[in-house]
Amino acid sequence: EDQVTQSPEALRLQEGESSSLNCSYTVSGLRGLFWYRQDPGKGPEFLFTLYSAGEEKEKERLKATLTKKESFLHITAPKPEDSATYLCAVRQTGANNLFFGTGTRLTVIP
Amino acid sequence: GAGVSQTPSNKVTEKGKYVELRCDPISGHTALYWYRQSLGQGPEFLIYFQGTGAADDSGLPNDRFFAVRPEGSVSTLKIQRTERGDSAVYLCASSLMEGQPQHFGDGTRLSIL
Numbered sequence: 001e002d003q004v005t006q007s008p009e010a011l012r013l014q015e016g017e018s019s020s021l022n023c024s025y026t027v028s029g030l031r032g033l034f035w036y037r038q039d040p041g042k043g044p045e046f047l048f049t050l051y052s053a054g055e056e057k058e059k060e061r062l063k064a065t066l067t068k069k070e071s072f073l074h075i076t077a078p079k080p081e082d083s084a085t086y087l088c089a090v091r092q093t094g095a096n097n098l099f100f101g102t103g104t105r106l107t108v109i110p
Numbered sequence: 111g112a113g114v115s116q117t118p119s120n121k122v123t124e125k126g127k128y129v130e131l132r133c134d135p136i137s138g139h140t141a142l143y144w145y146r147q148s149l150g151q152g153p154e155f156l157i158y159f160q161g162t163g164a165a166d167d168s169g170l171p172n173d174r175f176f177a178v179r180p181e182g183s184v185s186t187l188k189i190q191r192t193e194r195g196d197s198a199v200y201l202c203a204s205s206l207m208e209g210q211p212q213h214f215g216d217g218t219r220l221s222i223l
Contacts, residue, residue: 004152034211043114043201043214044153087152096166096208097143100152 002027006088006101013078013108021073021086021104029093033071035064036087038103044087047073078108112136114215116202122221125194131187131218135204142185143212144177145201153201153214159185160208192222 003026013019025033032051036044048057050066057064061082063074073086085105089098115134123129135142141160145153155169159179167177174192179185189196199219203212 031209036214041216043203043216046211046213049211089152091209096141096158096160097155097169098145098153098212099155102150102152 002090002092002099004088004090004099004101006086006104008104009102010105011107013075013106015079015108015110016077018074018076018078020075021106022070023073023088023101024070025088025090026069027090027092027099030090031093031095032091033066034089034091034098035062035071035073036089038085038087047086075106078106080108080110082106083108114202114204114213116200116215116218118218119216120219120221122223123192124223125192127192129189129192129220131189131200131220133185133187133202133204133215135183135185135202136213139204139206139213140182141205141208141210141212142179143203143205144185144187145203145214147199147201147217156187156200189220192220194222196220197222 005024007022035047038044048064053068065072085103087103089100117132144156147153158166162182174190177187199217201217203214205212
């Protein structure tokens, strides 16, 4: 059964305290792994797409990496404005839709 | 605006009523998706349009749900005989073409009393 599991469910960091969010996936043929950020009351905002193991993408304080079983979203020296829910989603072979995990709720304390 | 636009932003109605939710995708985007998100969950796929046709409606929960995209741009999600369990945020996304990143609107928060 296809699954996307994100951990931890919630994470509290002090400003400047780097950490990583995990997304483990089990799909029959990966055609892309997507990271989104979602603020309360808003739709998901696209961050990155990763297609193959070993691939990395960076944007400001965020860096996403991909292996054959999981993806990490590394947050370096986070700021309070990085507080949000981070969603991971996969697109599998033969499908056009995204299959989402339940997200990690990140809170960065000043 | 440059983003995906959804209206209304909030909809409150009584059980058994009919509702229509509208999505205006990013101009030029041929692929359009509807998702539903419950509190504390990730979005769940409902239906995918490529152009005017519903290419994949496997996520629609039952025949009370229907969606159209008659001119290949704006889409309407229609829910008949609403039930309290239909309460959720309904999200629309569009992408330039199949396989490209999907860009989401801010959703319609539907509450069935």
